Amino acid sequence: MDGISLYLFKISEYLNIVQVVITLTFIYLTKRKIFDLLKGHGTPKESVILSSFICLFLNMVTFPSFSFMNEAILSLEMPIETKRVLHYLCHTFSMLFYLLLMSYFHILYRIRFSQYSLLCSVLAFVVSVLQVSRYFDRMVFETNQLGFIYKVGIVAVGIMIVFCGFIYVGFLAYLRIKPLVLRSL
DSSP: OOHHHHHHHHHHHHHHHHHHHHHHHHHHHHHHHHHHHHTTOSOTTTHHHHHHHHHHHHHHHHHHHHHHHHHHHHTSSSOHHHHHHHHHHHHHHHHHHHHHHHHHHHHHTTOOOOHHHHHHHHHHHHHHHHHHHHHIIIIISOOOOSHHHHHHHHHHHHHHHHHHHHHHHHHHHHHHHHHHHHHHO
16 A cells, blocks of 8 residues: 555544544434434424434444445455456445445435535446446556546545534534523623
């Protein structure tokens, strides 16, 4: 692993930790509403909270699983070419499964996608396109031209998802704290 790859790998590991913290903070800030909405109570306007919760929870579960998936694939006793094919296919199908679960839960609860959920879905699709493009670039055409774009693109998408989640949860915290601050003035 070269220096940039190792650095990007470390960034993605830290992003996984931040994603868990963001999700737990979101649950803390909205716990009553989430449980009510999961039971089917609430207004359509409040369904944005449930949509965002579904997205944050799926992000928390899906993206750290990539690290475990990579380690499992690397530990297999098979040729490196087979490991690469398995890597690209597993990541592509896991992102498509993520999109399927996201859609399933939105249909199940009859809610619309929040802007955050829609953004994360589009970014998951971008990751799938990056995976397929890199697979064809490296394994089929053997040109190896997309290496840097792939490395940076995957981490950049992770950063965007975590950053948007951080902004969203920060905004919720602000809305929760704002009445307390105004009352003290």
